[in-house]
Amino acid sequence: MHINNLLPQNSAEARAADHTTEHGTDWNANALDETVVALCASYRSFERYLSGEHLFILPRTRRELESILRRYSTDAIHNAIAKSRGTLAAGGYSRVCHLAVNSIEEVLNTGDNVNYLLALHTPSESSTPHEQDPMRSTATT
Secondary structure, three states: OHHHHOOOOOOOHHHHHHHHHEEEEEEEEOOOOOHHHHHHHHHHHHHHHHHHOOOOOOOOHHHHHHHHHHHHHHHHHHHHHHOOOEEOOOOOOHHHHHHHHHHHHHHHHOOOOHHHHHOOOOOOOOOOOOHHHHOOOOOOO
């Protein structure tokens, strides 16, 4: 599945990610746009999950999947704040996190996205145990 299947190019999340890609951290020097940061973080969390980057323990439930996506979005929020010359208004960090979580939940509540994302990185049933775990010993006794 491509990111566009989850978040089409005309979605607010995709537009926020495009904005930050085009303009980098050259946002208002006085304050960060909380909505742009949050929506971009949501978009980046799905991009990262789809790539399998840093995905060592596969999620088995929606709750585990959502936890991973939240952690990824928090990383993206921290990166945006660190790269920016601006600051968040009082209470802004909590608002940004809340907006990002709402965006993630909206995507997960759409169609069969949860089932697809849970199955995405699962080893196929047709692969042998040796193919699933290359470190597994093949010696027999």
